[in-house]
Amino acid sequence: MDKLPNKPLTLKDVALRAGVSHSTVSRAINHPELINGATLERIMKLVQELGYHTNPFARSLQTSHSSTIALVVPSISNLAFANLTAGVQAALEEATTRYDLLIFSSDENLKKERFICNLLLQHRVDGVIFVSSAGGPPPTSLLPENMAKVLVERSNKKVDSLILDLEGGLIEACSHLHELGHKKIAIITGDTTSITSKERLKWFQGALAVFGLPLATEYVEHGGWTARGGWEAMLRLLQLPEPPTAVFGVTDTIAMGAMGAASSLGFNIPADCSVIGFNNEPGSSELNPPLTTLDACSFQIGKHAAEILLGKIRNPDRQPTEVKYSLRLLKRSSTAPPRS
């Protein structure tokens, strides 16, 4: 008739019923190989029946690790990052040891990123995955040397990192456009300041150069990472005295907005203007028209990042590596030869 909010069981409760000491129960759970077969069985059955669960606070206090990892993304409400997050979750579910996932949004804001680092420190997460942080140096320096880290889309010799082969990917994209006969090719980046934008712009320009194509300043627009931004940028591009015949959006979302804008103006995609995106976000192949894009395998990368992180936690002495993902160009219907 215990009316109290049933207090969780403790090791002692189990020990009492099993007729052993609480440390034996602890051992049974953490190092079963050290326990007599019969006793072990008896204990584990009891644990099952009673539904005992180790108090994570007590355990963490003792072991000083939290079984928690953190993921820091610029924004969770961005399909590519949401996808990457799902990949991380998937890896965590497959892992043999349970890890909880704490998610933070940095909003591409350096100050907030530092604040988050502080939080990670306080909460003593076992590891952290940083995705394409804001400008400046990755904030990993604010974190203890011995905290496992992996960087995504940002490189740093001293930390494991997963990066994209922007050079190769953008050459492939520009090659495609070049083969179709495009000469006037514009780009819509996310913003003017973020490293992500700058890098994609840089390699895009480099790729154009490979084909002897210049990049006029008026062909560099900024879309604020949103569909709306892509829309507005496209409007500006299309109003140019000499509008581009092809546009690269540094994100599918931006590219989608660009296509919407063009269509709203009565332009036909791809006949009047080709569009290429980046990420292969879910749904991009169902747009009108289906979007040609560079597939960045966000889910896969998230999963891989988590696997690397878990490995690093298990074996902290492994040398940091950098793995480079190549981008695959998915040719769909948003690209075609320019109107002659």
Add this chain to the structure above:
Amino acid sequence: MDKLPNKPLTLKDVALRAGVSHSTVSRAINHPELINGATLERIMKLVQELGYHTNPFARSLQTSHSSTIALVVPSISNLAFANLTAGVQAALEEATTRYDLLIFSSDENLKKERFICNLLLQHRVDGVIFVSSAGGPPPTSLLPENMAKVLVERSNKKVDSLILDLEGGLIEACSHLHELGHKKIAIITGDTTSITSKERLKWFQGALAVFGLPLATEYVEHGGWTARGGWEAMLRLLQLPEPPTAVFGVTDTIAMGAMGAASSLGFNIPADCSVIGFNNEPGSSELNPPLTTLDACSFQIGKHAAEILLGKIRNPDRQPTEVKYSLRLLKRSSTAPPRS
């Protein structure tokens, strides 16, 4: 020259330097009003300088609350839920006391949902927000009475819940279609089993009835919650001997896929077929054409849910309430009169 991975400071470290006992430091942090002004100041300055942070495990072990809340969504890589998540994060950031956010995906899977409940139990989260759980009764019964909970898009007298006014919203949507002159209206749901699908279908059918419109069985399709699914469902609909002149997708993502499919077949949206979505996901207004949709304010709802949860944690005795969100129909360009 301490080479060790600098161990975090403890209360004792601070106490030592401040020339007081560790309990005084603890009090200074948790109950400053009990401490002598001068001492308090001295201690807090030290805390600042040294960068001391309470060890969360020790505190939680003592207080048995975790300063962590959980969010359980069907899938994080779904724009509406990602948006809702962002709303939850926003509320947490604005709150006076820090709470960490643990995120779980239930995949609309009852078994997994139960597993997650188990996890929540083990991790002793202070509260949980369940979003449109899988079929069956909400799993809140598996959780201790005294754990704060809020349900989103699922109602339950005994728990705070946020629900959508599907009835009103769908009547508005159908009214719009009816006024435009549509008679042959189809629906693409998410799946055949989930409560979310069933409810939206039910109220859609009810809304059609309000205008004297029947819903033929062949006008009920299922899109698996994805753009691809919406695409395929639309293909089936359009191949019917008598294809619908308007389609309601229970999700913008599904509706987007439906529009893409129609376009790929050479149909013009909205001239040949109107499309209405649900959620007003980011980007829906930049589609080709911009999608008419029922705005479900996901971000706002997430934020509100978190606020309610925090209130509940603070004041557990408050009566559970149910707040109903009305849906606003955003008329954009994907709806028009049917071809005469």
Add this chain to the structure above:
DNA sequence: ATGAAAGCGCTAACAG
């Protein structure tokens, strides 16, 4: 207003 002491539940020596 402050200190001493107990103990949250657990893990990991250390004995036996």
Add this chain to the structure above:
DNA sequence: CTGTTAGCGCTTTCAT
């Protein structure tokens, strides 16, 4: 193989 013991770092009576 198992029990005893000593903390992990903190909050909170209970004294003073």
